[in-house]
Amino acid sequence: MxxxxxxxxxxxxxxxxxxxxxxxxxxxxxxxxxxxxxxxxxxxxxxxxxxxxxxxxxxxxxxxxxxxxxxxxxxxxxxxxxxxxxxxxxxxxxxxxxxxxxxxxxxxxxxxxxxxxxxxxxxxxxxxxxxxxxxxxxxxxxxxxxxxxxxxxxxxxxxxxxxxxxxxxSPASLATTSVSPAGDGAVDHLLGLFEKSARQQHERCQLLVP
Structure with missing residues (x-):
């Protein structure tokens, strides 16, 4: 490239x-x-x-x-x-x-x-x-x-x-950085981040429900 x-x-x-x-x-x-x-x-x-x-x-x-x-x-x-x-x-x-x-x-x-x-x-x-x-x-x-x-x-x-x-x-908010391992470990690392994000979203939804 x-x-x-x-x-x-x-x-x-x-x-x-x-x-x-x-x-x-x-x-x-x-x-x-x-x-x-x-x-x-x-x-x-x-x-x-x-x-x-x-x-x-x-x-x-x-x-x-x-x-x-x-x-x-x-x-x-x-x-x-x-x-x-x-x-x-x-x-x-x-x-x-x-x-x-x-x-x-x-x-x-x-x-x-x-x-x-x-x-x-x-x-x-x-x-x-x-x-x-x-x-x-x-x-x-x-x-x-x-x-x-x-x-x-x-x-x-x-x-x-x-x-x-x-x-x-920084004058603007920056993304949180997450360092991934190389090779096959990168897949598990990403899946773990997705699962964590899903849990956080679920917890936010529960807090918003009266």
Whole structure:
């Protein structure tokens, strides 16, 4: 599947893997650790004047989102994003009114309205402190779906640990993670979760009946 995605999206997955390695290397050079991670207070700023920026530091997730979507939509590096959003977003106007784009990302947009952007940034920060694997960028994307579900089952313990690091700081409720064993044990694990969910639903129904 990764090979198919790489061809369809012009090598975006390979670029993302390279970016993950660079982020990991940078974090090690700067001496960043899990204990020193500050997801709630991390700030960013431009190193030069940018039209639309007031010159003051802004939340780090905002800068991450601005770069991600500028590359995807304005610089047209993600055909998938363009296919989904170009019919609904006037990209010519965005390019013409770049100061407004910068002001939107650095000040105007609200974390509560863009929780997936925060999640993508936070997961990348945590991932930079762990060993990079070919699945690292994919895990980052998967994390954005955690706000849609009650339980997320995974065989990747490292991914589940990353989720637990960001959970206390997330602007949206995240699915409970359940680490499944590999092989045949995964079937029993899933069946056990289904049975537990059924019991909980039954108990709720009993409480609602007068």
């Amino acid at each position: 990764a090979k198919i995605v790489s061809k369809v999206d012009n090598g975006a997955l390979d670029r993302a893997r390279g970016e993950s390695k660079v982020a990991r290397s940078t974090a090690r050079e700067l001496g960043h650790t899990m204990q020193a991670l500050r997801l709630e207070t991390a700030r960013a700023w431009y190193t030069h004047e940018v039209d639309g920026w007031d010159g003051e530091p802004f939340d780090a997730w905002r800068g991450f989102g601005e770069v991600h979507w500028r590359q995807a939509l304005i610089q047209r590096q993600s055909q998938t994003a363009l296919d989904w959003l170009e019919p609904w977003v006037d990209l010519n106007r965005v390019r013409a009114e770049h100061p407004g784009w910068i002001a939107f990302w650095t000040r105007e947009c609200l974390m509560e309205r863009l929780p997936r952007e925060w999640l993508r940034w936070a997961m990348s920060e945590v991932q930079a402190l762990r060993k990079v694997t070919p699945g690292t960028p994919v895990d980052n994307q998967i994390a954005t779906y955690l706000i849609d579900y009650d339980v997320f089952v995974t065989g990747d313990r490292a991914f589940a640990e990353c989720v637990e690091v960001i959970r206390p700081h």
